Every structure is written in structure tokens, then in C-alpha cells.
Amino acid sequence: MKKLILNLCVFSGLLLGTTSEAADKAKVVFISGKPSHGRLAHEHRAGNMILAKGLNESDLPIEAVVVPHYGYPKDESILNGADTIVVFCTGHGGHVLNPKLKQFDALMKNGIGVVMIHWATEAIKGDPGNKFLEWMGGFCDLNWSVNPHWTPNFKAQKHPIWNGVKPFSVNDEWYYHMRFVKDLKGVTPILTDVPLAKTLKRPDGARSGNPAVRKAVGNGESQHVAWAYERPDGARGFGFTGGHVHMNWQHDDNRKLMLNAILWTANVEIPKDGVPSKTPTQEEMHSNLD
Numbered sequence: 001m002k003k004l005i006l007n008l009c010v011f012s013g014l015l016l017g018t019t020s021e022a023a024d025k026a027k028v029v030f031i032s033g034k035p036s037h038g039r040l041a042h043e044h045r046a047g048n049m050i051l052a053k054g055l056n057e058s059d060l061p062i063e064a065v066v067v068p069h070y071g072y073p074k075d076e077s078i079l080n081g082a083d084t085i086v087v088f089c090t091g092h093g094g095h096v097l098n099p100k101l102k103q104f105d106a107l108m109k110n111g112i113g114v115v116m117i118h119w120a121t122e123a124i125k126g127d128p129g130n131k132f133l134e135w136m137g138g139f140c141d142l143n144w145s146v147n148p149h150w151t152p153n154f155k156a157q158k159h160p161i162w163n164g165v166k167p168f169s170v171n172d173e174w175y176y177h178m179r180f181v182k183d184l185k186g187v188t189p190i191l192t193d194v195p196l197a198k199t200l201k202r203p204d205g206a207r208s209g210n211p212a213v214r215k216a217v218g219n220g221e222s223q224h225v226a227w228a229y230e231r232p233d234g235a236r237g238f239g240f241t242g243g244h245v246h247m248n249w250q251h252d253d254n255r256k257l258m259l260n261a262i263l264w265t266a267n268v269e270i271p272k273d274g275v276p277s278k279t280p281t282q283e284e285m286h287s288n289l290d
Contacts, residue, residue: 024061025061025062025063026061026062026063026083026084026263026266026267026268027062027063027065027081027082027083027266028052028055028062028063028064028065028082028083028084028085028086028262028266029065029066029067029073029078029079029082029084029085029086030048030049030051030052030064030065030066030067030085030086030088031048031067031071031072031073031085031086031087031088031089031096032044032045032048032066032067032070032071032088032089033070033071033087033088033089033090033094033095033096033119033120034070034071034089034090035070035290036090036094036119037244039289039290040245040246040247040289041244041245041246042090042118042119042243042244042246042290043246043289043290044070044088044089044290045066045070045288045290046246046285046287046288046289046290047088047117047243047246047249048066048086048088049066049288050249050255050280050284050285051064051086051249051255051258051259051262052064052065052066053280053284054255054259054275054277054278055259055262055263055275055277057277057278058259058275058276058277059276060263060268060271060275061268062263062266062268065078071096072096072097072099072100076103079107082107082112083112083113083266083267083268084112084113084114084115084236084262084265084266085107085112085113085114085115086114086115086117086262087114087115087116087117087120088116088117088118088120088243089119089120090119090120091118091119091120091121091122091123091140092119092122092123092124092142093124095120095122095123095124095128096120097128098124098128101127101128101131104131105131105134105135108131108134108135108235109233111233111234111235112235113235113236113237113238113264113265113266113267114135114136114237114238114265115136115237115238115239115240115258115261115262115265116132116136116139116237116238116239116240117240117242117243117258118173118175118240118241118242118243118244119140119244121138121139121140121175121178121239121240121241122139122140122141122142122145122175123139123140123141125141125142129141129179133179133180133181134231135229135231135237136227136229136237136238136239137180137181137184137186137187137227137229137231137237137239138178138179138180138181138187138224138227138229138239139178139179139239140175140178140179140241141178141179142206142207143206143210144177144179144210144212144213145175145176145177145178145179145207145213146175146176146177146199146200146207146208146209146210146213147173147175147207147208148173148174148195148199148200148202148208149171149172149173149174149244150171150174150195150196150199151169151170151171151172152169152174152191152192152193152195152225153167153169153193154167154168154169154191154192154193155167157188157189157190157192159188159190159228160260160264160269160270161190161228161238161257161260161261161264161270162190162257162260163260163270163271163272163273163274164256164260164271164272164273164274164275165253165256165257165260165274166253167253168251168253168254170242170245170248170251170254171245172242172243172244172245172248173241173242173244173245174191174225174241174242175225175241176195176199176213176223176224176225176241177212177213177216177223178223178224178225178227178239178241180224180227181229186229186230186231186232187224187227187228187229188227188228188229188230189222189224189226189227190224190226190227190228190238190257190261191224191225191226191227191240191242191257192222192223192224192225193222193223193225194217194220194221194222194223195217195223197217197218199217200213200214200217225240225241225242226238226239226240226241226242226257226261227239228261228264236264236265236267237265238261238262238264238265240258240261242254246285246289247285249280249285250279250280250285252277252279255277256274256275256277257274259274259275259277260274260275263275
């Protein structure tokens, strides 16, 4: 009997230790939208898995979990205890959050952070767009924002998300002329540049051009393609319009900036040199594709 009691005590201690260790880690949940483009473009699930792997192998106090299927979690208990949620999916009418706007808003009001990647930043005007403004301070808006492929030159900004990141440049479908909260209150531009006029060479259209964006570019106004948002309640959001080109996750500075941003939205201190992660191999980049 004494031996049984001793064994139970040891087992309980191990369980408590495991629970305590897990409780000490911030939890990140990745939601992946269903396939939307061809090979190596909009690789929602594969991109999320690369980022989650980077976080889990960083030896930092963070645990990344990828929802094991496309779309909003069927078992919403996976979101329990989340410190931030990363959403990488089709935008506008196909956004995974459209049918779950109230439920997700309740999570945001609980102080959970949010990261939206690429098309996931595009919201329908009205309730979705208004909620995106509340959650992350900005969104991609049809007939206002544009989606050209171009190569900005990103310079370091004074923000922890830039820890350990060197100025960089990658070609991607960087959306710009986003719809932001009034006076950018609470918004810190993270990736910004002045686009060349040739990024608006297409005729006006829902995502290709409009008088307002042509005027802004003509005036030489900087365009923010990634931004950090501190909500009035202290929670945080991050919008990142790159991510169309899957192979760009191999770019160390591009990937580090995203990993740093995820930590920031989870209220985890970002190391001075940023989140360490190994450059994904070619094999890893071509794994788990849609």
C-alpha cells in the first residue's frame, strides 16, 4: 500500500510539473483557410506549419498549435487558453471568420491577440471590416486597397518586432493603401515603403486601382504593408499583407519578422536578436502543400 501511495504521489508530481510547464508557455493557435490558388501560392496550411515549427523549436516560452483541418476549428476547445490566434486564409466573402464573427469577437474582447496574413487581411465592408479595425487597426478594403506584385525596400522601424531583423526586400503580392483606424491611433507601421507608379499600371478595379490610391502614390505617400496595433484594452493585433509567395518563408528576415510579430501579439518578450529559427529546407518548403 505504501508503495502504491508513493507511486501515485510521484505520478501526480509529474503531471503537475507537466501542467505547470505548459501553463508557463504562451499558446498560439494557427487557423488555415482552404486551398485558393495554385502550387506555392497562398499555401495557408503549409505556411502556418512552417511558422509553428519555427516557434516550437525556438526554445522560447511558446507553444504553437495548428488546427488539424482547413477552416475554423470544428472543436473550438482548441482555442481555450490561446494567447494569440494566427489566421491565414481566403479573404472577403470567403473569410473563415465571416460565419464566426461574434464568437471570434468574444475571444478578442477576452484580450487574445490576432495575426492576419495576406488575403486574410481583406474584409467585407460593414461588420467584418469594423471588427477588423477593432482587432488589428486596419484591413484591406475593396475599391480602396490594391494588390500588385512588387519589391519594396523595408527599413528598420523602432519596434520590438524588428528585433534581430535586418532591412530586407522580397518580391510578393504586397497589398497597400489599407483602411486604418482614424489618425492611425494605436497603429505602428512595421513594413512600409513608397510604391512606384508602375504598381498601378492596371486599369481601375476592385483590387487593381482607384482614384484615391493613385493620388496617394502620386503624392509620394508611404504605404504600410504590415503594421502592429495596440488596442485600447491592451490586447494586440498584427496585419501582414505578404504571404502570397510561399517560398518567401525561406527568407530569414521575412520569417523572423513574422515570428517576432506573433510573439508580440501574445505579449511574450521578443529576444534582442529576435526569434531564432532554422531556414526551412527545400524539402520542408515543398511539404504539406495544398
